[in-house]
Amino acid sequence: GIMSLMSLSDNVELTWDDVTLYGLDMxxxxxxxxxxLVSPQGELISxxxxxxxxxxxxxxxxxxxxxxxxxxxxxxGRVLLRFNYEYLESTTDDGKVFLAKKHGKYAFISREGxxxxxxxxxxxxxxxxxxxxxxxxxxxxxxxxxxxxxxPADQDEIVNLRNFILIRKHNxxxxxxxxxxxxxxxxxxxxQPVDFNDGSSxxxxxxxxxxxxxxxxxxxxxxIIENNYNDIVMYGKQNNRLMLATPLIVAKNxxxxxxxxxxxxxxxxxxDSIMLLNSQLAIVQLGNRFGLIExxxxxxxxxxxxxxxxxxxxxxxxxxxxxxxTYKIQGNRIIENSENEK
Numbered sequence: 001g002i003m004s005l006m007s008l009s010d011n012v013e014l015t016w017d018d019v020t021l022y023g024l025d026m027x028x029x030x031x032x033x034x035x036x037l038v039s040p041q042g043e044l045i046s047x048x049x050x051x052x053x054x055x056x057x058x059x060x061x062x063x064x065x066x067x068x069x070x071x072x073x074x075x076x077g078r079v080l081l082r083f084n085y086e087y088l089e090s091t092t093d094d095g096k097v098f099l100a101k102k103h104g105k106y107a108f109i110s111r112e113g114x115x116x117x118x119x120x121x122x123x124x125x126x127x128x129x130x131x132x133x134x135x136x137x138x139x140x141x142x143x144x145x146x147x148x149x150x151x152p153a154d155q156d157e158i159v160n161l162r163n164f165i166l167i168r169k170h171n172x173x174x175x176x177x178x179x180x181x182x183x184x185x186x187x188x189x190x191x192q193p194v195d196f197n198d199g200s201s202x203x204x205x206x207x208x209x210x211x212x213x214x215x216x217x218x219x220x221x222x223x224i225i226e227n228n229y230n231d232i233v234m235y236g237k238q239n240n241r242l243m244l245a246t247p248l249i250v251a252k253n254x255x256x257x258x259x260x261x262x263x264x265x266x267x268x269x270x271x272d273s274i275m276l277l278n279s280q281l282a283i284v285q286l287g288n289r290f291g292l293i294e295x296x297x298x299x300x301x302x303x304x305x306x307x308x309x310x311x312x313x314x315x316x317x318x319x320x321x322x323x324x325x326t327y328k329i330q331g332n333r334i335i336e337n338s339e340n341e342k
Contacts (some may be wrong), residue, residue, distance in 0.1 A: 016210065026038065034050065045077040052070075071084040080112070097145065133153055161204065190208070195243045268294060292310060303334070316329070
């Protein structure tokens with residue numbers, strides 16, 4: 001074997017532009033931009049030269065391309081699957097199942113060309129050892145590498161996350177184990193991944209909604225906060241992701257307060273809205289009036305809840321209460337600007 005192959009490749013190197021070993025004794029050769037098979041004796045196997053000849057394992061048939069269409073040939077050069085496809089990819093280790101494209105749509109087919117699924121998918125993408133497919137009506141599902149249905153293609157959305165697959169259908173969302181696709185959580189009305197920042201690290205948490213009430217799952221889909229709150233406030237980030245930070249701004253019985261991740265109350269539920277300026281100061285709203293508090297229990301009122309608006313940018317605070325006031329924010333206190341008219 002190997003010796004004859006070595007001597008063979010010495011012979012053929014002069015003739016071909018490129019040589020690839022296929023199996024133990026065959027060669028795929030390239031001349032200019034065309035490919036063929038060469039036997040151990042150095043003979044061309046096929047009268048037909050192909051514009052592409054690829055394999056993903058010596059036990060598998062070769063994917064060949066002719067006039068822009070793909071088919072399968074064996075190592076004797078016999079055509080196993082006619083050249084009817086715009087794309088062909090081996091998806092299983094045994095070389096028996098292929099992802100094929102015809103008339104712009106994809107399907108899983110056997111190596112004999114039998115349809116395992118219909119040609120009605122947009123290009124599937126692979127995660128782990130399965131494929132996420134999107135059907136003609138833009139519903140999505142998950143198929144195994146042999147084309148078997150793992151998650152029916154009637155989902156509205158499938159989201160690929162670091163540890164999980166999130167599936168959404170109508171008003172129901174669920175997290176699945178990324179590897180087994182087994183459900184990890186119950187179904188919720190909504191599951192929203194967020195970047196959770198507790199000051200020391202950033203992890204992916206999930207805000208869940210059930211019957212209009214919000215809760216939080218941790219990075220392993222563990223329940224951190226049951227679905228007890230009317231609202232849990234998230235922040236937008238530059239990269240379009242949502243973020244959660246501590247203390248958490250949450251609403252109970254229609255009023256906002258602050259809690260830590262262990263649900264200890266930092267600020268009692270008594271406000272119509274809360275906006276954190278830093279870890280110590282917050283703008284609070286009652287009705288249509290705003291004020292400023294230092295976050296403590298009970299809160300320390302720094303500006304009375306009498307302003308028609310209060311707005312902060314970096315270390316400046318601007319308020320309007322029959323006239324404009326400006327303040328400078330310093331940690332847990334504010335300094336009134338001397339230009340504020342008395």
